[in-house]
Amino acid sequence: MSRSDHDPSPLDDAARAGWLSYVGGMTQDQIAVELGVSRQRAQRLVSRAMAEGLIRVRLDHRIGACLRLEAELTRRFALMECRVAPALAPGADPAHGIAGVAAEVFERVLARPEPQVIAVGTGRALRGMADELQPQPCIRHRIVSLIGNIAPDGSASFFDVLMRIADKLQAPHYPMPVPVISDSAEERASFYRLRPVRAVVDLAQRADATFVGVGQMGDDAPLYKDGFITLDELRDLQRQGASGEVAGNIYDASGRYLETELIGRMGGVRIAPASDRPVVGIAAGPTKVAAIRAALTGRIINALVTDETTAQALLA
Amino acid sequence: MSRSDHDPSPLDDAARAGWLSYVGGMTQDQIAVELGVSRQRAQRLVSRAMAEGLIRVRLDHRIGACLRLEAELTRRFALMECRVAPALAPGADPAHGIAGVAAEVFERVLARPEPQVIAVGTGRALRGMADELQPQPCIRHRIVSLIGNIAPDGSASFFDVLMRIADKLQAPHYPMPVPVISDSAEERASFYRLRPVRAVVDLAQRADATFVGVGQMGDDAPLYKDGFITLDELRDLQRQGASGEVAGNIYDASGRYLETELIGRMGGVRIAPASDRPVVGIAAGPTKVAAIRAALTGRIINALVTDETTAQALLA
DNA sequence: TCGCATGGCGGGCAATTGCTCAGAGGAGAG
DNA sequence: CTCTCCTCTGAGCAATTGCCCGCCATGCGA
Structure with missing residues (x-):
């Protein structure tokens, strides 16, 4: 040829x-x-x-066992939406399996006729979702970040979810120009006083849909492992009952936000509990069960994408 | 486990x-x-x-050679939209390769914010596209058929594209309750006088987007092979310069509709040439080149999904 | 109840794929 | 100009997959 x-x-x-x-x-x-x-x-x-991720694979058949778990989770936690991906091998990266399913949920929001403001967090699971998104022009929607992506050492883009999504959708996007953790509450406040920052925060807070990962606060908490907080600070948070973290905000086992000096310096937008618009948690893995359950209990998230194994653990 | x-x-x-x-x-x-x-x-x-088709595979990378062909086809035939799928093996079913690409184009129409009326024809290529569509609720859009699907022997659903699409989208759908070929022009006219039929025809004619296959009129024309017309009728049409067929309407090499007694009995909605809304032809294969070129020339279709080999032949 | 057809199941084998390894070629530094 | 490092290449081999075949269970008619 x-x-x-x-x-x-x-x-x-x-x-x-x-x-x-x-x-x-x-x-x-x-x-x-x-x-x-x-x-x-x-x-x-x-x-x-x-x-290179050139090939995207989706499964069109919803497995009965997963549908049952979705129904049960929806009932138990009064969710607006719930998707359970089939279990992968126990050792596999849990974020991989749920990425495609999360992308489908995201695409459903994109399919809404009205222009949407969509807020996104960061993390491995969100990054996976972004990679699985089908590229399509969606200029009528706006994507806004809930959290800065400036690492302690000044480097940007750990998992630059916002840019990847906006890139695939050619959509207007609004990064959060605030450090993940400021040196002092005063510094954080001074950022928040800036008009452009305020505009982004306002946009994020009135998002029509929100997609976040869920961080756990065990000894290998991402916040600690990625160098945002020290071991001492982590221990201190654990003593105060920290169970999980969503968009840089830390909550206890009942899903109530904690208030400490450290948390007062963190830059993420705080998601109001019990929103009437979908706040979709995208998370799976045995280590995250407690954090997810707490976020569901406190209604910080009111929709969930997870995998079969995690779903079973959440219901146990 | x-x-x-x-x-x-x-x-x-x-x-x-x-x-x-x-x-x-x-x-x-x-x-x-x-x-x-x-x-x-x-x-x-x-x-x-x-x-069983449970697995859907898409490629996210547009190959340079295909992009060039798209640009050239768009320029040459003044197209509103054009997509060229990479070539498959010479012997393979050409409809298979373009199905996924066609589905992407269809999905882009579904993503429009305004409620859309989408008209569809029939055929192998359309059927492939329907199978590749991502299931998603789109109740705001309406799908309307351009052509009846009642075969000469009374059996329905050769390639029941409309139902498959509507099923995946949970969208309202309007089949065309008219025989593909009536026994007489009078019979056809009496169908068209029925109010419900008129309503469907009206809807189809003001569709916001139209997706059709392109039939060729060679010795193995689908119309003949599927038993809608006899060999004699085919020969007669060929003598009159029949080059192709779109939604049950036959046109010559310059893309002008033919008028014969037989054609006067055919039930499909005639697509007005040079529409200001996209009329997407979905077709590939060496036998169809002439029919596609004629449809493009006469502006019966003003958008195209095809494969690399066919695109090259169209430009040659 | 028996005989026969049908369809799923596991064994085994050939085709296909993924991986490792040694070597070639090319760019850049000295 | 040469050396070195690095990447890419092709060969060979082991793992994986696809497929054919005989076997068994089940169902149906006589």
Whole structure:
């Protein structure tokens, strides 16, 4: 087959190989012949296409067991929406399985006819969701960040969820220009006094839908592991009953926000409990069960995307 | 792993196996262990999940060569929209490759904020698109058929595109209660005089977007092969310069509708040329090149989803 | 109750895929 | 100009997958 076109991007070849493999169902030998390369190169291209996330896989069948868990969680915690992804292998990254399902929930919000303001947090699960989103122009919606992404060392973008989502949707987006943790409550307040900051905070607080990860406050709490707080500070929070964290706000086992000097310096927008608009928690994994349950109990989140294993633990 | 749930649907197991395989990336041996079945059964379940269409694969990367073809087609035929899917193996079903791409275009129409009336034709390509659509509730839109689906022998649903789409979208839908071919022009006219029929026809004619297949009029024309017209009638049409067919209306090489006694009996809604709203032709394959080019030339369709090979032929 | 058709199940084998390893080629520093 | 480092390449091999075949259970008619 004469493929006379000059393919400048190396990803083009990968995409083409992935297309032939996944859509065309061709064997790697056939792909190699079609593309005029060696079998090994074809295999590398296909594997690259997968690794680069060029290929998006969705399952159209809702499994009965998951539907039952969704119904039970919805009833028990009076949720506005709930999605349970099938269990993956016990050792696998729990964020991976729920990413696609979370993306479907997000896309449903995008499908609403009215222009939406959508607030997003950060974290591994949100990042996974962003990667699974189907690219589509949605310029009528606005995406706003609930939390700054400036790390203690000044570097940006740990998991830059906002930019990735806005990029896929070509939507206007509003980063939160505030440090995750300021040096003092005064510094935080001075940020919040700035007019542009206030505008973003206002937008976030009146979001039509909110998507957040849920952080746990055990000994390997993300806040501590990512260097936002010290071990001493973590221990102190644990002593005060910290159970979880949503958008940089820490709450106890009943889902009530804690108030400490440290928390007074944290930059995230505080989500008002018991919102009448969906606040979707996206989280799974055995370590997060307590944090998720607390957030559900306190109605900090009123919708949930999780996996089967976590759902069972939440109901146990 | 104790999976104590009773899975009533056999598809549930297939879906779970497919999930573990495609999302979890597990080997069939691991899946077998996880599900507590033999390796062979796991393999059968995974293969079943694929065969039943439970798994939807999309590619997120637009290949440069295809983008160039899209740009050139758009320019040459003054198209409102154009998408070119990468080439598949020469022998493969051309409808398969373009189905996913067509579904993306359709979904973009669904994403419009205003309630849309979407008209659809029939055929293999449309059917493929329907299968690739992502299920999502879109009750604000209406789907209307351009053409009846009553075969000469009275059986319904050759490729019942309308129902499949409406089913996935839970959208109101309007079938066209008219035979594909009536026995006489008078019979056709009497159908069209019925108020419910008129209502559907009106709706179809003012659709905000239209999706149609393109039929060719060679010796193996679908109209003839599916038994809607006889060989003699086909020959007669060919003599009169029939080049293609869209929604049961036949046109010549310059894309002008033909008028014959036979055509006067055909039940499809005639699409007005040069519409100011998108009329998307979904078609690919070497046999269809002439029919597509004619439809483009006559501006019966003003948007196109096709594959690389066909695109090259159209531009040659 | 028996015989036969049907359909699912596991065993085994051939095809396909993924991975590792040694070597080639190219860019950049000295 | 040469050396080194780094990446990419192709070969070979082990793991994985797909498929065919004989077997068994179940259901239906005689």
